[in-house]
Amino acid sequence: MAIFRPKAEQAQVDFNNLPRHVAIIMDGNGRWARRRGLPRTAGHAAGAETFRTIATYCQKIGLEYLTVYAFSTENWKRPLEEVSAIIGLLKKYLLESIEKMERDKIRLHFFGNLDALPAELRELTQRTDDISTHYEGMQVNVCFNYGGRDEIVRAAQAFAADCAAGKKDPAQLTEEVFSGYLYSAGVPDPDLVIRPSGEIRISNFLLWQSAYAEYYYTDVLWPDFNKEELHKALAAYQSRSRRYGGV
Ligand code: FPP
Numbered sequence: 373m374a375i376f377r378p379k380a381e382q383a384q385v386d387f388n389n390l391p392r393h394v395a396i397i398m399d400g401n402g403r404w405a406r407r408r409g410l411p412r413t414a415g416h417a418a419g420a421e422t423f424r425t426i427a428t429y430c431q432k433i434g435l436e437y438l439t440v441y442a443f444s445t446e447n448w449k450r451p452l453e454e455v456s457a458i459i460g461l462l463k464k465y466l467l468e469s470i471e472k473m474e475r476d477k478i479r480l481h482f483f484g485n486l487d488a489l490p491a492e493l494r495e496l497t498q499r500t501d502d503i504s505t506h507y508e509g510m511q512v513n514v515c516f517n518y519g520g521r522d523e524i525v526r527a528a529q530a531f532a533a534d535c536a537a538g539k540k541d542p543a544q545l546t547e548e549v550f551s552g553y554l555y556s557a558g559v560p561d562p563d564l565v566i567r568p569s570g571e572i573r574i575s576n577f578l579l580w581q582s583a584y585a586e587y588y589y590t591d592v593l594w595p596d597f598n599k600e601e602l603h604k605a606l607a608a609y610q611s612r613s614r615r616y617g618g619v
Contacts, residue, residue, distance in 0.1 A: 375434040378599075384607045391563035391609055393437035394430065395585070397577055398423060400569030400593030413457035418595035420461045429599050431478055431510040437559055438512050439483070441577050445519035448488075459493065462516065466496040473500065477509030483555035484518035485526070513559065520579030527553035556581050564609045568594045568601070586612050 377387050398419050405415030423440060430438045443458055469480055480500040489497070504511075530553045534540040540549075551557065561581045567573075570591040578585070588605040590597075 376432040378433070378603075384610075385603050386610055387433055389610065390433065390435055390606065392435075393439065393560050393562045393564075394435060394605075395439040395441075395562035395565045395578055395582070396426070397441045397565070397567040397571075397575060398594045399567060399571055401595060403569065404593040404595040412454055415595060416454070416458055416461055420465060422595050422597055424465070426597065426599070426602060427478065427510075427512050428476070429602065431476065435510055437562075438510065439515065439556075439559075439562060439578065440512070441515045441518065441575075443484070443516045443518070444576060445485070445517055445522050446576070448517075459489070462514075463493055463496065466493070466500060469500055470496070470503065474503055474507060477507060479504035479507070479509050479511045481511060481513045482516055483513050483523070484516040485522065486517065488517050511559065513556070515577070518555070518577075520574075520576045522576075523555055524580055551580070554580060561585065564588060564605065566590070566602075566605045568592050568597050584614070584616050586614065 375387075378385075401415035401419040402412045403415070404418060405412050408414075423442075427438055427440075442462065447458070448455060466480075469478070473480055481504065482497050482501075486494050486497055527550060531540060531545065531550065535542050556578075559581075561583070562578060562585045564587075565578070565582050565585045566588045568590050570589070572589050574582070586609050588608050590601060590604070592601050
């Protein structure tokens with residue numbers, strides 16, 4: 373597939389040397405809505421649109437993996453109306469995706485405990501998973517009911533169960549073996565983690581996987597994030613020197 377190349381002067385981004393995997397904490401929807409006198413749910417609806425736009429653009433420039441934080445294991449503490457609105461947006465997105473993800477060459481996967489979702493939504497996520505196996509393309513991972521610590525605990529439980537069943541030996545546990553028990557099994561670690569909205573914290577996002585990720589923060593709220601903002605993040609990433617603990 374032809375890969376779109378924006379004009380060089382649009383940003384100091386080397387589009388031939390992009391990170392393989394970008395992860396985004398889609399933060400600031402509530403503040404975006406409040407500043408406009410709108411309900412928080414309107415902010416999430418706008419955030420879902422931004423997610424669509426950015427995912428499509430990432431596919432266009434040839435990114436391999438995009439992972440977004442849509443709903444954390446802690447977000448259930450929010451008012452029921454807000455939780456329902458976010459679940460409703462996920463359903464809408466899944467229904468739309470089933471129609472066109474194969475055409476757009478976007479593969480969709482989920483990181484998180486989906487058991488807590490309504491059966492209808494679980495079926496939709498299963499369908500998008502199944503559709504995604506039929507073609508190559510950018511992989512979008514939506515973190516839903518996801519927590520980095522929860523993911524690590526579940527992986528440890530699964531590994532312990534395999535040991536108890538005699539399938540694995542604790543002495544042979546390596547980082548690679550452990551990674552295979554995470555939701556992200558088979559996905560390369562994120563190279564760049566972007567957090568909009570001015571917050572400078574990890575918030576339980578991809579704790580294991582982002583051990584060597586470069587972080588990029590911006591005050592722009594997620595619904596206002598656009599391809600120029602993405603270019604700034606990519607350019608910042610490319611200006612860094614990644615040493616992975618070396619010199
Ligand atoms: C954080 O902003 C955002 C969320 C908890 C929800 C993100 C959800 C979406 C973008 C829409 C649904 C997703 C898909 C995949 C269609 P916040 O509410 O904490 O904002 P605030 O810090 O300004 O209050």
